[in-house]
Amino acid sequence: MARSRPPAPPVPPPAERARTLAGRARHAAVIGEALGEEGDEGLRNTPTLHHVPSTGAATLQFPEDHPLVLRARERGEALLPVMLELADVAPVTVRRPVRGLLWVSGRLRVLPMRVARRAALRIAAELPDERLLDVGHGETLLRLEPAMVVLSDAEGTEALAPTAMAAAPPDPVAATGDPWLAHLAAAHAGTLSALVPRLPRHLRRPGHRISPLGVDRFGLRLRVETEGDDHDVRLPFAAPLSCPGQLGEAVRTLIGCGDGDGQVPGLRPTSRPAAGA
The missing domain is CATH 3.20.180.10 (PNP-oxidase-like)
Incomplete structure (x- = not known):
């Protein structure tokens, strides 16, 4: 009689892993359509600072004269379709340090300066960072309204609704x-x-x-x-x-x-x- 194979070890569900990655990812890049010269697509734009809550509604800090900011201002109420890539990098030195990637697709808008300053204060209360002092002094904040989240890590690739990630409990460690x-x-x-x-x-x-x-x-x-x-x-x-x-x-x-x-x-x-x- 064939022996049954023991079950694989349990892992957190995809939404929980996505929430964990969003909260700890130290590397971020915004990828969008025609953010550079005419016809040049897929350019990577690295924010000065990024903050991604469990909802996926990321706050991104950029210089006020950055092409991404200018492009988002041009779109106005139409908002700018972009994808935010978050990389989860190991805290130890290994040959392949990226443990997982999270892509948040949605639309980007520039926050009015009064709203941006309030957002900077809220972020600073959670994660103090002196770079937030530059908001309103040559830097501004943008908000990504998420539509879809895709997680890719050691356990596989999963597409998730932002609401699923927001509803996932945080990992206690x-x-x-x-x-x-x-x-x-x-x-x-x-x-x-x-x-x-x-x-x-x-x-x-x-x-x-x-x-x-x-x-x-x-x-x-x-x-x-x-x-x-x-x-x-x-x-x-x-x-x-x-x-x-x-x-x-x-x-x-x-x-x-x-x-x-x-x-x-x-x-x-x-x-x-x-x-x-």
């Missing part, structure tokens, strides 16, 4: 996950070595470089860099986390509960080529 991963990589090499038995056998060879790539309430994701390829391996926690304070104990449990075959009882670690490999 999202806000502290990246600093925690950076600390794990910089100060706890022994912990990473202790996780090697959790990997599939073909990835446990000496000389492979192991880095903590991602973490969410369901598990820890490791990047294994071999001589000719990269692999991402998800190690599921024994139970979903409800707060960042549970991360340490969850990893200690991973280290201490191995069955000698790189598996958690009832679940298997997923190994796949890294995105873009």
Whole structure:
């Protein structure tokens, strides 16, 4: 009789992953139709600052004389169709650092200066940034009204309505996950070595470089860099986390509960080529 394959480890649903990526993406670019010279399409415009709430209604800061701002002003009430690309970059040094991409399609408008200043104050209360002081002094804010969201990450590609992303609960470890991963990589090499038995056998060879790539309430994701390829391996926690304070104990449990075959009882670690490999 054929043996049934253990289920894959659980992962956050697409809308939750999209919300997490939108909130932590450090790299943004606006791509739109004919934003440069006549007939030149698909130009990438990097904002001075970007803020993307769970609704996807992004606020983007640009110089007042930027071609994108001028183009949006020309469109007026018609608004400017654009796509905002958000890149989720790993907090540790790896060969392929982009963990996921989020594309928010919609229409762009320039905020009136009075509205822009109020928006800058609201953003500063959440995420203080001295660049916001330039709003009204050579810089202005634009607002993207989202129509569709597309997520592409290690788990696949999904198209989502902005309302689905807005309704998704926040991951309880999202806000502290990246600093925690950076600390794990910089100060706890022994912990990473202790996780090697959790990997599939073909990835446990000496000389492979192991880095903590991602973490969410369901598990820890490791990047294994071999001589000719990269692999991402998800190690599921024994139970979903409800707060960042549970991360340490969850990893200690991973280290201490191995069955000698790189598996958690009832679940298997997923190994796949890294995105873009």
